[in-house]
Amino acid sequence: MTLRERLHQQLHIGSWPNGKLTGLNIVVVWTILAAVGVSIAATEPLIREPYNREVLIAELIFGTIFLLEYLARIYAAPEREGPGSDWSKRWRFVISPIGLVDLLVVIVSLAPFFIANAAVLRVIRLLRIVSILKFSRFSAAMREIAGALKERSYDLLVCATLAFVLVLLGAAGLYWIEGAIQPQAFGSIPRALWWAVITLTTVGYGDVYPITPAGRLIGMVVAVGGVLLVALPTGIVAAAFSDAMQRRREAMRKALEEIEGNSNI
Amino acid sequence: MTLRERLHQQLHIGSWPNGKLTGLNIVVVWTILAAVGVSIAATEPLIREPYNREVLIAELIFGTIFLLEYLARIYAAPEREGPGSDWSKRWRFVISPIGLVDLLVVIVSLAPFFIANAAVLRVIRLLRIVSILKFSRFSAAMREIAGALKERSYDLLVCATLAFVLVLLGAAGLYWIEGAIQPQAFGSIPRALWWAVITLTTVGYGDVYPITPAGRLIGMVVAVGGVLLVALPTGIVAAAFSDAMQRRREAMRKALEEIEGNSNI
Amino acid sequence: MTLRERLHQQLHIGSWPNGKLTGLNIVVVWTILAAVGVSIAATEPLIREPYNREVLIAELIFGTIFLLEYLARIYAAPEREGPGSDWSKRWRFVISPIGLVDLLVVIVSLAPFFIANAAVLRVIRLLRIVSILKFSRFSAAMREIAGALKERSYDLLVCATLAFVLVLLGAAGLYWIEGAIQPQAFGSIPRALWWAVITLTTVGYGDVYPITPAGRLIGMVVAVGGVLLVALPTGIVAAAFSDAMQRRREAMRKALEEIEGNSNI
Amino acid sequence: MTLRERLHQQLHIGSWPNGKLTGLNIVVVWTILAAVGVSIAATEPLIREPYNREVLIAELIFGTIFLLEYLARIYAAPEREGPGSDWSKRWRFVISPIGLVDLLVVIVSLAPFFIANAAVLRVIRLLRIVSILKFSRFSAAMREIAGALKERSYDLLVCATLAFVLVLLGAAGLYWIEGAIQPQAFGSIPRALWWAVITLTTVGYGDVYPITPAGRLIGMVVAVGGVLLVALPTGIVAAAFSDAMQRRREAMRKALEEIEGNSNI
Structure with a gap:
């Protein structure tokens, strides 16, 4: 060599x-x-x-x-x-x-x-x-994971869109309700988006948060929505992985049956 | 045209x-x-x-x-x-x-x-x-996702009820224990609900939190309950998606078998 | 009547x-x-x-x-x-x-x-x-969910034990490292437990947190462990629900096959 | 005895x-x-x-x-x-x-x-x-769980690597953007890592957080990435458990079929 x-x-x-x-x-x-x-x-x-x-x-x-x-x-x-x-x-x-x-x-x-x-x-x-x-x-394994997710990319896109709409409505709601009370935090929708994303992802730094009853109600809705929007993609990903593993097993079983079938002849 | x-x-x-x-x-x-x-x-x-x-x-x-x-x-x-x-x-x-x-x-x-x-x-x-x-x-895909969830809506409703009861008991507990110490945060159950929801969803802004040992014990229970109440709907959603995908695959297999059966005749 | x-x-x-x-x-x-x-x-x-x-x-x-x-x-x-x-x-x-x-x-x-x-x-x-x-x-549905979880109760108990050990080690670690610096927060293991549970559940109020590099390293480990300890029970719950649904479907298929078998005679 | x-x-x-x-x-x-x-x-x-x-x-x-x-x-x-x-x-x-x-x-x-x-x-x-x-x-049960996870250890390693890269890029980004504004929090990448890990795991103490629009954009990306990086290992773990349970059931069915086959003779 x-x-x-x-x-x-x-x-x-x-x-x-x-x-x-x-x-x-x-x-x-x-x-x-x-x-x-x-x-x-x-x-x-x-x-x-x-x-x-x-x-x-x-x-x-x-x-x-x-x-x-x-x-x-x-x-x-x-x-x-x-x-x-x-x-x-x-x-x-x-x-x-x-x-x-x-x-x-x-x-x-x-x-x-x-x-x-x-x-x-x-x-x-x-x-x-x-x-x-x-x-x-x-990165061969990463490509495999990416492949499993790609099949479900449409479902994941819908989740992302739902998350985006929820973030947007939450930010608009707090801009409407607390924009005048906390202008630094909620004085415009772009400013309120920071709060909405940090709440929806359940990070919750606590640098900005609603202080009025109506604002807190919206905050609760966004927080609960965040939990559901974690559950949805997780469920989709779990199903995709589970499906990929089952397909592999079924392919193996079919291959085994064919071998057995041949040996019977 | x-x-x-x-x-x-x-x-x-x-x-x-x-x-x-x-x-x-x-x-x-x-x-x-x-x-x-x-x-x-x-x-x-x-x-x-x-x-x-x-x-x-x-x-x-x-x-x-x-x-x-x-x-x-x-x-x-x-x-x-x-x-x-x-x-x-x-x-x-x-x-x-x-x-x-x-x-x-x-x-x-x-x-x-x-x-x-x-x-x-x-x-x-x-x-x-x-x-x-x-x-x-x-929104065709959203309707598909909604359909998969609808089948499991009863289970999800039970999860929501459990979450609601846990939030209520947590809020009542802190109202009882720290209502007099932190009246602004826990002076009534509606006020304490804000803390309970933000804790159960694991957002945790940190604007209000228990400061007595008994209150912290309740806080820990609600926080741990929050983790479980994320796990439950996620598990249900994952099972629902996995089930929908498997049903589709089985339907395809049955269709294939019928075609094969016909071609054998 | x-x-x-x-x-x-x-x-x-x-x-x-x-x-x-x-x-x-x-x-x-x-x-x-x-x-x-x-x-x-x-x-x-x-x-x-x-x-x-x-x-x-x-x-x-x-x-x-x-x-x-x-x-x-x-x-x-x-x-x-x-x-x-x-x-x-x-x-x-x-x-x-x-x-x-x-x-x-x-x-x-x-x-x-x-x-x-x-x-x-x-x-x-x-x-x-x-x-x-x-x-x-x-609460009939709640009993069904409880039944599905009971089968996996041993796995869930193991998760709970792992979580408990992680919380305990995290609390002991911060008591050891920052007990003297932040006596109010970490002056004893029972005090440090509050921080450990709130971190492991990813709530993170921010009322207490490590401030030294070594303490922060432990904090990172507990936070990452928290993510894994959410993943584990969620995975178990998802598998339990998925399994329950599949068993029901297989039982139905078997029942159908028997009916077909009878009608063939 | x-x-x-x-x-x-x-x-x-x-x-x-x-x-x-x-x-x-x-x-x-x-x-x-x-x-x-x-x-x-x-x-x-x-x-x-x-x-x-x-x-x-x-x-x-x-x-x-x-x-x-x-x-x-x-x-x-x-x-x-x-x-x-x-x-x-x-x-x-x-x-x-x-x-x-x-x-x-x-x-x-x-x-x-x-x-x-x-x-x-x-x-x-x-x-x-x-x-x-x-x-x-x-710890027999723990070894079982560990065994189920070991099969998927490569996928989980890829998730960990992705999480590490995301944490690193987030920390580098905030060091670049806010290193001069908040030197205590983001004055070097090791310092910024604390923020990045606490954000990615969605703990979010709130002791350090970005304050500029560009820094907040990076913060949002890390927070959303954190949600996805919870979903990925959860999905893998759920699929692994589901797979282990299904394999056990199939093995039992095969054993039962063999017994029936023998009794037919």
């Missing part, structure tokens, strides 16, 4: 026989987690100031690993299945969404060593959180 | 072959969304005052589109299926719920150009949110 | 052919609702004081209706199915739980007209909320 | 014919509950100080019961199934996880009578809450 084949096997999800993460991918996953962790911690002045040098070194290490990974992926791209010359396959990887994410991560990781402007650097540092998008490479 | 037939095809949901929204309906949907958006934004003084003229022009445009749509629907009404002369069909559309909604929206959209009284105008402006009811034309 | 038979038919749930509420039961249901409503409203000084006489009259009316209903139920009790003489059947109704509730409601409804002591009266007035227990007569 | 056999039967879960808790186990369960209750209450100065002596006596009693139970379990260990000499079976129980928990509970329960250092005692007192881990002996 050539180095290029081995690299491809190590970097490509699914090519490894037992379905587990390969050694190189484990390094990449941990580097992503560490890079995101460091870039989060580095925004905290209490951490940033005493450890400024350590943060810079860590960023340099992560950036170098991402650069090497990116180059290795380009080098090993011709091993991918499908027609085309080596260089056309490499070019296709570079301009694929996940290839562009890899490039972006390399750039934002190594930029601090080429750029001196502090304001630009601050933006780039924040952008480093996009490293987490590199995880989308491992 | 006459103009009237073409208009009907463009305006009527379901008459278009591929089930998608027709060109005219897309215009109507976007106009509704824009009209609701503008009437929400127009309640905000910070937006209203600098853009007063732009808002008026937008309202005039939306009102005119709704008026034209209304006239087109009346004109094309005879193309609907069913018996009756052209004019009786038109009259039936005008007095149907959705026809009255269309008329109301036209009136509240164009009223500002005929009425000068500021107080009346303010009410009419707020009423313009009813434009969103025009969406009920597209 | 004698008067006693007619009374029984009107008062007894289930004896009426079409399963709907009978005329007399409708009167009783509305009287219960009105009596509970009035006794709630009467605790509010702003309502109580100006309408003192109206409240008294309403209470007298409701008490009289409940008294007449109680006497009618005793009179018609012999029409119930089962062995025993007329008077033994009446006595069994009087000492049955629902009969005792009926008697209690009559007593607390009419007590204000025989007792003058204000403190005793205040307690009796509050007790009048027990009128709502008269609804338990209509 | 020897004393050792009787002790084993009384102490070992599952060896008793009817599956109910044995007399000795009931004593143990109540002692655990009482010990945890006393150690919780003892952290409250208002309870601790007036009842110091009573608490000490109770602790001594519970500690003695746990010690006797531990010795009895060691003595009866040879009755357990499996190969090995009496002493090797005893040693295996002592070093098993549940055996170590039993030993730890005995130590922390009786430590106050041998240690005088107040600071050490305070830690030991708090550790006494581990007594609740003795319940893990009864």
Whole structure:
């Protein structure tokens, strides 16, 4: 096996026989987690100031690993299945969404060593959180979940519309009733929407709330509506998952029956 | 195809072959969304005052589109299926719920150009949110969901009754225990109901809360009851949806088996 | 049909052919609702004081209706199915739980007209909320739901235990970390339990919350645990309901197949 | 039956014919509950100080019961199934996880009578809450639930990842928008994470919340995302439970059919 084949096997999800993460991918996953962790911690002045040098070194290490990974992926791209010359396959990887994410991560990781402007650097540092998008490479399961939900997307859209109408009516109601009493909170429908969404999702910060009996009645309706609007999508999602699992089982039973039928002959 | 037939095809949901929204309906949907958006934004003084003229022009445009749509629907009404002369069909559309909604929206959209009284105008402006009811034309899916829930309406009613009893007992308990300590919040059962509903729905603004050990014990019971009373309707809704999907699948299987049975003969 | 038979038919749930509420039961249901409503409203000084006489009259009316209903139920009790003489059947109704509730409601409804002591009266007035227990007569559906949950009671008990352990560990953790900083809120585990329960149920009043990084970490764990501990019982309840519905459907299918099998012979 | 056999039967879960808790186990369960209750209450100065002596006596009693139970379990260990000499079976129980928990509970329960250092005692007192881990002996049902969830662990991991990404993006967004306005709450991503988690779990204490329109928009997105991220795992859990119940029923039906098939011969 050539180095290029081995690299491809190590970097490509699914090519490894037992379905587990390969050694190189484990390094990449941990580097992503560490890079995101460091870039989060580095925004905290209490951490940033005493450890400024350590943060810079860590960023340099992560950036170098991402650069090497990116180059290795380009080098090993011709091993991918499908027609085309080596260089056309490499070019296709570079301009694929996940290839562009890899490039972006390399750039934002190594930029601090080429750029001196502090304001630009601050933006780039924040952008480093996009490293987490590199995880989308491992997102087969997410696509499965998304597929199960897509079948029910029409029902979920209806739920969203109902929620939107309830939020709108709640906000309009409190604007009408308490707009003059609490102008800061309910002086316009856009302002009242903040209260309505935070109530319907049952978050309830308590920074704004109705104080008149009529306003509280509307508040109760929105709060109860929130409970029902949690129940509805949950029920739909549960049914969708349950259905997907049952379909799989029925398909397996049918396959088994066919095998039995053949063996009887 | 006459103009009237073409208009009907463009305006009527379901008459278009591929089930998608027709060109005219897309215009109507976007106009509704824009009209609701503008009437929400127009309640905000910070937006209203600098853009007063732009808002008026937008309202005039939306009102005119709704008026034209209304006239087109009346004109094309005879193309609907069913018996009756052209004019009786038109009259039936005008007095149907959705026809009255269309008329109301036209009136509240164009009223500002005929009425000068500021107080009346303010009410009419707020009423313009009813434009969103025009969406009920597209509500086939909502009726399906409502149908699935209706079968379980008795179970849901029991849940609602349990919730109501829990709210009542919680409010009575805190009125009894903390009525004298926090008279503003728990000085009567109607006042304590606000706290009880906001706790049972797990919104929890924090404007009122028990402060004595006994009151907090009741508060914990209501909060835990709230979690269970979310679980119950969610479970019922999930079972109802799951059941509806399974029934559909079984009906399909039976239909398939019959076809196979026929082909065996 | 004698008067006693007619009374029984009107008062007894289930004896009426079409399963709907009978005329007399409708009167009783509305009287219960009105009596509970009035006794709630009467605790509010702003309502109580100006309408003192109206409240008294309403209470007298409701008490009289409940008294007449109680006497009618005793009179018609012999029409119930089962062995025993007329008077033994009446006595069994009087000492049955629902009969005792009926008697209690009559007593607390009419007590204000025989007792003058204000403190005793205040307690009796509050007790009048027990009128709502008269609804338990209509609780067949609640028993069905309770039955479906009972089968899964062991799983639900495990959830409750997990929730209890999580609450306890969260409270102990914050007592350990912030007991000295916020002694009023976390100075002992019983005090910290209030915070833990209100967080786990995702109510979150905001009267007490952790302020140190370590305390907030524990707070996050309890909050996330709260979401999972909502998901778990909801999932169990949903599965229980789904299972009950499917069993009913399978039983029906089996019954249908048997009928078909018989008709084939 | 020897004393050792009787002790084993009384102490070992599952060896008793009817599956109910044995007399000795009931004593143990109540002692655990009482010990945890006393150690919780003892952290409250208002309870601790007036009842110091009573608490000490109770602790001594519970500690003695746990010690006797531990010795009895060691003595009866040879009755357990499996190969090995009496002493090797005893040693295996002592070093098993549940055996170590039993030993730890005995130590922390009786430590106050041998240690005088107040600071050490305070830690030991708090550790006494581990007594609740003795319940893990009864955790067969928990293992069943854990098993049902394990099959779906990949889906649940995806939900957790989605939740983590949403929390991270929400925190980064508010750090970007309101970091300068509310430095205490959003001055760094680690600080903003507290707000993001408390919002996503719909707890919503209200100690920190966005105050700018853009920040509120992000807050709404996180709050709505929180509702969906409750719906997703709930749906998965519900489907997993529903699936487990259905599999059990199908297995029973198959077993029944085989029995019928045999009896037909």
